Amino acid sequence: MHPTPVDLHEQPPQHVEATSSSHPRGLYLLFATEMWERFSYYGMRAVLVLFLTDAMLMDKAFASKFYGGYTSLIYLTPLIGAYISDRYWGNRRSILTGGLLMALGQFILFASASNYGPATTHPLSHWLLYLGLGAMIVGNGFFKPNISSMVGSLYTPGDKRKDAAYTIFYLGINLGSLIGNTITSTVGDTGHPSDFRWAFLACGIAMTLGTLVFNWGKTKYLHTPQGQQVGTTPAHSTTVKGLFALLPVLLVLVLGILYLDSTKVSVIAPLLGLAVVGIAFMVFTDKSLSAADLQGVLVIFVVSFFVVFFWAAFEQAPASLTFFAKDNMDRTIFGHELPPSLFQNLNAFFVVTGAPLMALLWTALGKRGLEPPSPVKMALGLALLALGYLVMCFGVKGLQPGVKVSMFFLVALYFFHSYGELCLSPIGLSLVNKLAPVKFASLLMGVWFLANAGANYLAGYMSSLYPDPQSNAPAPVLLGYQITNLYDFFMVFVVSAAVAAAILLTISGKLVKIMNAREAEAA
Structure with missing residues (x-):
């Protein structure tokens, strides 16, 4: 499949939106695009581990590490996509x-x-699993940092x-997650492994819709309050279409890393360390940045930690x-047993209702x-996360086999986690956009x-x-x-989150x- 060409000579809109208390219409285009993409990502993610264990017959420990490798690469490739963008x-x-x-x-x-x-x-099914995940990893690298950074570009500095705006944008993320998770859990997590395919098909259709929506409205709605188009090809760019040849290379590289990390030796963790050092060196050695710029970048690194x-x-x-949820929780309500993956929807539901x-x-x-300032909001988010796991500890303490x-305890956990997320994630996105020098806007979004x-x-x-009580492996x-038990497991997260907060x-x-100081200089 070849990417759709982008018009390099897009004309500015005929009408300029006046700055007001309302938000620019471009925000809602990005909202809709992100909503469909999150339908695709979270809908697939909701059933992925169950697909690995129930259909591909991987054990829980391997499936967990495989899932961690995949999702870490999902967030690592935006560094490459941001640089190219x-x-x-x-x-665009x-x-x-x-x-x-x-x-x-x-x-x-x-x-x-x-x-x-x-x-x-x-074996073919497993190779297709790697290939499909690899394509999504590379694609996400180009999609995710760019759509997030475009939200801030619709506003003037200091707005x-x-x-x-980022909270509204985050609502689109969770609305997509809510719809996607509901559909994929319903059609895919049925107890019959053959039905997982319908979840993936629904996600593919949703991602196609999101891409079409963005392509339809990008020229008309994505501009600054003064009417300047945002997200177009940089004026100094001389190599545009030739870079499409890099996509197969990136795909092969990602597939190799995912395969090696899941079956042979850890390679993702060292890559993460190298990426941190490389970006820090690139930014902090740039002589064109002011002292205030560099201090702002330092805040981004600290908060990201x-x-x-x-x-x-x-x-x-x-x-x-x-x-x-699958093994230890009573999922029966009104005589009907709910799919275990459906409970992930609680997070999206609480965020959708709580974001406004x-x-x-x-x-x-x-x-x-x-x-409160952004760092205080984020500390509050960590505290709420710890509280959610503390509630869970009360539920599983002294739990006997069988x-x-x-389900109250898991519902309460997702409630606190969701409001903690609202205190941390959209605020963090906004903070990066405010503090990042224009020259490294997408790259520093990649740091996030x-x-x-x-x-x-x-x-x-x-x-x-x-x-896992079904495993014969040592604790x-x-x-x-x-x-040795669920109480010990959940207490790890209580302590780590509380100390970080x-x-x-x-x-x-x-x-x-x-x-x-950084915002004063920008103004």
Whole structure:
């Protein structure tokens, strides 16, 4: 499949939107595009681990690490996509290319799930699994950082509506997740392994729709308040179409990394470390950046470090928490047993219903001069994450074999996690956009996703420590701490998130001073 060409000579819109309390219509185009893409990603992710264990017959520990490797690469490749976008393609071409690749990947997964089985008897199915995931990894690398950075480009520097805009944008993410997870859990997680293919087919259709929606409205709606088109090909770019030849190379590279990491030796963790060092060197040695610019970048790196602790615990949802829902929780309601993957929808539901409330809260507090700064909001998010796992600890403490836990505890966990997410993720996206120098806007958005990459890799490792009573393996050990039961397992996340929240809150004052100096210079 060849990416759809982008018009390099797009004309500005005939009417310029006036700056007002309302948001530009381009925000809602990006909202719709992201909604369909998140339908595709989260819908597939909801059933992925169950597909690996129930259809491909992988054990839980291997499936967890495989999931962690895949999701970490999903967030690592935006570094490459952001670099190419900044210098050669622009946001629009990158989004269209990424969208088409991700749609192709979902359709390949549909083919894999149509002839499933263990690797010993169904090798083609497993190779198609790798190929489909690889296409989505590469596609996401071009799609994700560019659509996120475009949200901020619709506003002028210092516009107070940015935090609310990212919260609205985040609503689109979770609305897509809510719809996608509901559909894929219903048609795919039925207890019959042959039905997983319908989940992947639905995700492929959704991704295709999202790409078409973006292509339809990009010229008409994506512009600044002054009417200048945003996300077009950089004026200095001389190599545009030739870079499409790199896509097969990137795909082969990603497939090799995913295969080696899941079957041979860890290669993703060293890559993450090299990426951090490489980006830091590239940015901090750039002599064109001012001292305030560099301090702002430093804040991005510091905050991104704490984000790792949040997402490593949060991303247990499609892995260990789904194992828990399947094996240890009473899922019967009104005489009907719910699919275990459907409970991941609680996060999307709470975010969709809570995002407007949080946007109103931040706006109301801002008008009164009481809105907490971004680092404090993010520390609150970590604290709420710890609280969610603490509730779960009460539910599983002293749990006897064969006894099922009430679904109340998992519902409560997702409630606290969702509001913690609203305090951390959209606020973090907005913070990166505010502090990043224009020259490195997409690349530093990639740093935000690099933190997610590390967190997801760690999440897969942590999920592999899930105490499985059906396994004959010895109890897992983490830094000398033996995990013998579910209480021990969930307590790890309580402690790590609470400590991270306390440290971030302690240093938030210094971070705010740096942020204020950077924003004052930008204004």
